[in-house]
Amino acid sequence: MMDRAHIAPSRRDLMKMAGLSGLGLALAACGRGFGGGGESSGGGIELNMAWWGDADRATKTQAALDLFMKQNPTIKIKTEYQDSGPYKDKLATRFAGGNPPDLMMMRMDSLREYADRKALLNLNDHAGVVNTANLSQAAKDLTKVGDATYGIPSGLNTIGFVVNKAITDQYGVDIPDGNTWTWEDLATFAKEISGKSGKKVYGTLVDPATMANVIVYVAQQGEDFFTADGRFGASEATLTRWFQMFEDMRKEGGFPPAGFVETVGSSPEQSYIAKGSVASQIIPTNNFLRYNQVSGGNLQLLRIPGEVGGKRRGMNIGTPALWSIAAASKHPQEALELLDFLINDVEGGKAMKTTRGVPASSAVADAIKPSLDREDQVATDYLIGLQKEELLVVPPYPKGASAIQDALTAVAPEVEHGRVTSAEAAKKIIAEAAKALPQ
Numbered sequence: 001m002m003d004r005a006h007i008a009p010s011r012r013d014l015m016k017m018a019g020l021s022g023l024g025l026a027l028a029a030c031g032r033g034f035g036g037g038g039e040s041s042g043g044g045i046e047l048n049m050a051w052w053g054d055a056d057r058a059t060k061t062q063a064a065l066d067l068f069m070k071q072n073p074t075i076k077i078k079t080e081y082q083d084s085g086p087y088k089d090k091l092a093t094r095f096a097g098g099n100p101p102d103l104m105m106m107r108m109d110s111l112r113e114y115a116d117r118k119a120l121l122n123l124n125d126h127a128g129v130v131n132t133a134n135l136s137q138a139a140k141d142l143t144k145v146g147d148a149t150y151g152i153p154s155g156l157n158t159i160g161f162v163v164n165k166a167i168t169d170q171y172g173v174d175i176p177d178g179n180t181w182t183w184e185d186l187a188t189f190a191k192e193i194s195g196k197s198g199k200k201v202y203g204t205l206v207d208p209a210t211m212a213n214v215i216v217y218v219a220q221q222g223e224d225f226f227t228a229d230g231r232f233g234a235s236e237a238t239l240t241r242w243f244q245m246f247e248d249m250r251k252e253g254g255f256p257p258a259g260f261v262e263t264v265g266s267s268p269e270q271s272y273i274a275k276g277s278v279a280s281q282i283i284p285t286n287n288f289l290r291y292n293q294v295s296g297g298n299l300q301l302l303r304i305p306g307e308v309g310g311k312r313r314g315m316n317i318g319t320p321a322l323w324s325i326a327a328a329s330k331h332p333q334e335a336l337e338l339l340d341f342l343i344n345d346v347e348g349g350k351a352m353k354t355t356r357g358v359p360a361s362s363a364v365a366d367a368i369k370p371s372l373d374r375e376d377q378v379a380t381d382y383l384i385g386l387q388k389e390e391l392l393v394v395p396p397y398p399k400g401a402s403a404i405q406d407a408l409t410a411v412a413p414e415v416e417h418g419r420v421t422s423a424e425a426a427k428k429i430i431a432e433a434a435k436a437l438p439q
Helices: 011-017 055-071 084-096 111-116 137-141 165-171 183-196 211-220 236-252 285-294 332-344 346-352 362-371 374-387 401-416 422-436
Strands: 045-052 075-082 103-106 159-164 280-284 299-302 322-325
Touching (some): 045 332, 055 332, 055 346, 137 374, 159 211, 183 236, 211 236, 236 422, 280 285, 285 374, 299 374, 332 346
Antiparallel strands (some): 103 322, 159 280
16 A cells, blocks of 8 residues: 655645646656657657556567567657656646657546647547457447547456455355355455454455445446546445445454554555455456465456446446547657557567556457466456446546545545544545535
8 A cells, every 4th residue: 555644745736736737837848758759860750659667568568669660660669668656747748848749658547638638639530540440349438538539548457356265265265256246245255254264364355445446336336436527426325335334344353453454565465465364355457467476376356246236337447548649749640550550469469468458459369368377368358258248437537536536545544443434434525526526
């Protein structure tokens, strides 16, 4: 988990305090390492491509781009990447300076703001250049603001529940049917694990402050956490039940006691399921490989509880980010060709593998699956299977959504330690939503 303390305002906070929105900054200089594209010294075209990630992602991405440049010798690609934290601000600086990347990773929490400012290329105006025939409707829905299409998913992702079979076998507890289980089944399972282990292992650990988790639960109750027009749709009663569900599990002993979770980091290696102190938890499916490795290879991947018997489905397909093209790109045709390559080229997909999630193209996902580690094959099958079903469509997060996440993060430990009730927590979140989002 991340440290919730804020010692000093971030650069983004300072910009907000100055009344400046991300794309409205009047900054003269661009961030270090974030240069522009144009004509290359060799007389061809140079595209500038920016994303966030680590060195491993950069290596795999570069291998794919080398293939593209071999196929297109007149196009050179200048690539820039960095950690996700400063990326958002540096991208805003680039756009404000009139020097945006040609092609970039677009954060989903920024999509609506950039789209509303017409800063991104509407792919609907360039039909046929980027082949989307092998994208599911769920994948296509991620790219839309209104009727416009502002990118292609860089990969597909969702959340899933992992259960450590070594622990369930040790204590003689059956793993529930992941296709049909309910939140009540989770509570029963968790209580049984904790009881039979003498609380050496707690049955489950779910972060009630993670917005992706709440969105699924709220949808299962027949409500939209965010509506298509950018409003807040979760009711006080539903949010109260969300927090109270985990407090009830805590009282029964299936959920860890208050103060159990420490702010020691959020990597798979630091997780409590890897430590063997909890038997199940929710994870992003693109991290299944690493979670399973650090958990001794004993994890089973289940769907989120409550998908059967609720008012409607809650699970959805997401993406870490879109590949988007700047509306002001000097080389939109070449940027579109690069985008088509990133989405549809099988050899390029084999080079990148699942570094950004399961490939959005089902044809590429199927083609690269045999070359993946077993865990990535499991996660790929999980995503492919979900896309064949009728899933919840989650609209782009509205501007101000980060304030709702901040409210969840602030109020969850207050409930945990008994300083506010679940009902009071729900009221606080709705009050924050009223300030942050249009009514």
